[in-house]
Structures are given as structure tokens and as C-alpha cells.
Amino acid sequence: MSRPKIKSKNDVKEGTCVKSMPVSSGRESYVPQVTPDRHQTTARKLKDKLKIATWNIRTLLQKGKLENIKQEMERMQLNILGLSEVRWKGAGKITSGGHEIIYSGGTKSEKGVGIIVDQTASKAIKGYWALSDRVLLVKIAGKPVDLNIIQVYAPTANSNDEDLDKFYNDLDTAKTQCKSQDPLIIMGDFNAKVGTEKVDDIVGKHGLGIRNERGEELIEWCQTNNIIVGNTWFQQPPRRKWTWKSPGDETRNQIDYTMISKRYRNALLLAKTYPSADCYSDHVPVVGKFKLKLKKNSKPFTNIKFDLAILKTNQTIREKYQISVQNKFEALGDAEE
Structure with a gap:
């Protein structure tokens, strides 16, 4: 994908988009711490729903932070939670209190992405691929097709063009490992503003702020790969749209997104932020409700x-x-x- 080079300063974290409002400063208990669908996904019973969210939690290195996030995950009744800026080294999978945590980091305690699944969803995991400290792919068994989830953490405005090129190359590589007939959810902190202007059937008119150059590049990639920016298609008050606030809460922008393949756009029933969620981060989670069904990924037992x-x-x-x-x-x- 050919992309124009960014010469001007990215304003993803500049400019006031939403008027400052009082927010929670933390919880003491945690210290420290639409076109018709081409597949019959929408024909399933309404009870076949998944709540999938993404959240930049800034770090998992802080003592008690993981327990904090698991409590918030249970409070919001999430089945799957994607994490940006995990800051764990290496890659792997661990179990903690009935939750499976899959993570992908680098050699330093920087960046890093992860995905936490509850006990039900953990039984359906088929595998994962830790491409880099910015891109993680997890494949989950579903009915009648499998579900692919890619969690990302895009380079910030201070990163150079090489970092951005590598990020999109890794994202392209992850996408090539997913079958076109399977639902694909891409979510995370993209450090880009797509704004409120509608773009074909890719970006809706219910975004937030003014589009910037990183947003233009993200939209171009979505157009090339038939991906829609999910949380721009649902009318919500501004407090349910912003995903990041500046120090001092003077600025609020929308830079985290939940996206889905255009073929399965009708499987996304709702997407909005949860400002009440608290893990000592300047980001809030973007929660999507999906009409998708998982199945237990178990091999039949054979008596030898x-x-x-x-x-x-x-x-x-x-x-x-x-x-x-x-x-x-x-x-x-x-x-x-």
C-alpha cells in the first residue's frame, strides 16, 4: 500500500475536541495496583452475543494492575479485552484467576499488546501469533466460522515513517493469516483521528474531532482491506465517544477504535466507550457488542x-x-x- 509521507506534526493529542468535564481520579480499592450481511451471522438467536473491548491501560507492570483490570472486565461483563501498552517483555500465554492472558512484547518494557479472555472464551482459543510488540493475532473457534481478533498499538505522533510503515506491514501480515470468510475484528490504540466526516461505508458520521493525517492513512488502509471503523457508526453522546484525555483533562480525542470486516458489519450491534472504567490510565475502553457465537475447541479423547x-x-x-x-x-x- 502506497502512502504519502507525513511531513506536518500529527495533532492526535492536540486541540480541544470535547469540553472538559470532571472525571473519576481513581478508586482507592485499586491502590496500588448498514448493508445486508453476506453471511447468516445476523440470523442467529439474540442470546448469541459477545462483548469485546479494547483499552490502552498504559502498563501491566504496576503492582495490582492486572487484578484491577480483571475486576473492571468482570464489572463490564466482557468476554474478551484487548490491551495496548502492556509493557511486558517477550511473548506467551498465562492463566490468572480463570482468565487467559496472551501477550506480545519486545526485548524492552515498552509498547506491547495483549488479549485477556474469560473462562468461557478461553476454551475456544485455537491459537495465537505474536507478530511484534504492536500487533497480536488470536484465532478463536466459532459457530459456524472461526473468529480472528487482531489487537494493535500504533506508533505515536513522535514516531518516524519507518515505524509506521513497519506497523502497517505487520498488520497486513496478520490479516493474510485470516480466511476471508471468517469474521475479523481489529482493535486497539491507533493514535489517529478519523473525525466526523463520513467516508463511503468505511467511516460513519458519529466519530469525534477533526481528521488528521494519521487518520487519513488509517482510512486508506481500511478502504483497501474492506474494514469498517465500528465505533463511528453509532450515535452516542460525546462522553461515549472520546477514548483519550490529555493531562489536566483539557482535551479529549477519539483515537482508539473497534473495527470489523465489512462482510460482517451487521454482526456489530453496538460500540461505545465506558468512561466509568478506571485503571489509572488516560484512556477509556471501547466496548463492542457482537452477534457471534463461540464453540469449545476440544479434541475428542481416544483411549490408547x-x-x-x-x-x-x-x-x-x-x-x-x-x-x-x-x-x-x-x-x-x-x-x-
Whole structure:
């Protein structure tokens, strides 16, 4: 994808978009711490819904922060929560209190993305791919098709063009691993403003603020890949649109988005922010309600039968078995030493 080089300063975190209003400064309990769908997704029962959100939580290195976020996740009744700026090193998956946390970081405690799933959704995880400290892909088993979720943390306004090019290249790579017939949700902190001006069937008129150059690039990528910016299509009051506030709460902008493939746009029932959520971050979560159904990803159990009688009748197999057992015991002894 060819993109014009950005020469002017990005104003993603400049300019007042929403009048300053009092907000919660924290909770002591945490210290410290629409076109018709081409697939029959919309024909399912209304009870087949998922609540999926994205949130820039600034860091997970702070003591008690993970428990704080899990409590907020349960309070908002979220099934899946994407995280930006996790700041954990390396990549992997851990379990904490019934939640699965998949994360992708770098060699330093910077940037980093992650996805937390509840106990129900964790049973449907088919796999994940940690592409970089800015892009993470998780595949989840669904009915009748699988669900792909990409969590991102885009470069800030201070980053250079090379960082932005690498980010979009990683995003393109992640998207190529997803089947076109499967729902694709892309969410995270894009550090871009798409504004209130409608763009075809990609960006709705219910965004916030004035579009900037990073927003133009994001829209161009969405047009190329048939992705819609979900939280610009639902009419909400300004307090349900802004996702980031400046120090001192003088400025509020919309730079975090929940997006979905155009083919499944009718699966997104609602998208809005939750300003009441608190984890000592200058961002608030963007929560989407989706008409999608998961299924448990379990392999059928097969009872393996061993032919023990052959050890008595076959000399060759008996010798191989004895050598194999002896080697394992020797290896165990070395490990104990």
C-alpha cells in the first residue's frame, strides 16, 4: 500500500475536541495496583452475543494492575479485552484467576499488546501469533466460522515513517493469516483521528474531532482491506465517544477504535466507550457488542490400548523397550543431580 509521507506534526493529542468535564481520579480499592450481511451471522438467536473491548491501560507492570483490570472486565461483563501498552517483555500465554492472558512484547518494557479472555472464551482459543510488540493475532473457534481478533498499538505522533510503515506491514501480515470468510475484528490504540466526516461505508458520521493525517492513512488502509471503523457508526453522546484525555483533562480525542470486516458489519450491534472504567490510565475502553457465537475447541479423547503381550513374544521390541526405559531413568537421574 502506497502512502504519502507525513511531513506536518500529527495533532492526535492536540486541540480541544470535547469540553472538559470532571472525571473519576481513581478508586482507592485499586491502590496500588448498514448493508445486508453476506453471511447468516445476523440470523442467529439474540442470546448469541459477545462483548469485546479494547483499552490502552498504559502498563501491566504496576503492582495490582492486572487484578484491577480483571475486576473492571468482570464489572463490564466482557468476554474478551484487548490491551495496548502492556509493557511486558517477550511473548506467551498465562492463566490468572480463570482468565487467559496472551501477550506480545519486545526485548524492552515498552509498547506491547495483549488479549485477556474469560473462562468461557478461553476454551475456544485455537491459537495465537505474536507478530511484534504492536500487533497480536488470536484465532478463536466459532459457530459456524472461526473468529480472528487482531489487537494493535500504533506508533505515536513522535514516531518516524519507518515505524509506521513497519506497523502497517505487520498488520497486513496478520490479516493474510485470516480466511476471508471468517469474521475479523481489529482493535486497539491507533493514535489517529478519523473525525466526523463520513467516508463511503468505511467511516460513519458519529466519530469525534477533526481528521488528521494519521487518520487519513488509517482510512486508506481500511478502504483497501474492506474494514469498517465500528465505533463511528453509532450515535452516542460525546462522553461515549472520546477514548483519550490529555493531562489536566483539557482535551479529549477519539483515537482508539473497534473495527470489523465489512462482510460482517451487521454482526456489530453496538460500540461505545465506558468512561466509568478506571485503571489509572488516560484512556477509556471501547466496548463492542457482537452477534457471534463461540464453540469449545476440544479434541475428542481416544483411549490408547497397549499390546503388552508383544514384549514377551518379540525379542527385538523387548530390547528396544528396555533401552528406552533405561535411557529415561538415566535422564531423570541427571535432572535430579
